[in-house]
Amino acid sequence: MYEPIRTKSVHSTVAGTPSDFPHRSREEELDIQLSGHLAALLAVTDELRALAPSADLDAAGERLAGQVARLRGGRPPVRATGSGRAADAPSLHRRAHALAGRALVVAASRADTAAAILAAERMDAHGAALAGVRSLSPAG
Secondary structure (H helix, E strand, O other), rough: OOOOOOOOOOOOOOOOHHHHHHHHOOHHHHHHHHHHHHHHHHHHOOOOOOOHOOOHHHHHHHHHHHHHHHOOOOOOOOOOOOOOOOHHHHHHHHHHHHHHHHHHHHHHHOHEEEHHHHHHHHHHHHHHHHHHHHOOOOOO
């Protein structure tokens, strides 16, 4: 009734043959994720620095750039000089707080103590900045 299959399945893999695409380890994937989150946090930090320069943001930017360069094998990240658009500080602090949280999660799963400490410090700083903005705004 049915004729047997005479050809190899296109879905089976042949053992011992190299694949056509590179595979990354879990650690490499986490490095890529962490450097991406930290680079995004650096971009928001640079936007905040352009909006309201401070020594804390300068130091944070340098530390973030150092961590991104370390994760990228020594290649320094591109730094923003200013977006040229009007952005409000509270939304930037909220975005930075969220990015620092994501970086903290990845750094913890990667067991990267230096990046985790930096991300936690940035979360605290942006959380405090948001709390300060809330205390200044009138209750509505």
